[in-house]
Amino acid sequence: MNIRPSAAIRQNYNEIANICRKTAEPVFLTKNGEGDLVVMDIDTYNRREKMLKLREELLSVEEERLHGGKGYSVSEVTDMMRTAINEAKENGKTD
Secondary structure: OEEEEOHHHHHOHHHHHHHHHHHOOOEEEEEOOEEEEEEOOHHHHHHHHHHHHHHHHHHHHHHHHHOOOOOOOHHHHHHHHHHHHHHHHHOOOOO
16 A cells, blocks of 8 residues: 655655556555545546446346346347347447
8 A cells, every 4th residue: 555645746746656557556645644635547547437337237237136127048148249249230330
């Protein structure tokens, strides 16, 4: 865990930015010995946000399943994926 005083961000911005990029971990900034801010590089932040969104979606699906929501078999999902791929190809969207 990287902990630095808040003054370090003003005095050593490049050093803190390099630590964030190199470790892909946040740097915790303190003010008067207490936690104040968390700094992280943008790539780490974006990965974290995507992961949190995926976890939210998975939790939502699991809650729906536990409350009797309809599920799909592997073959049904395979068929839906093939249909979506074929429709994308027909519409010229194969990226």
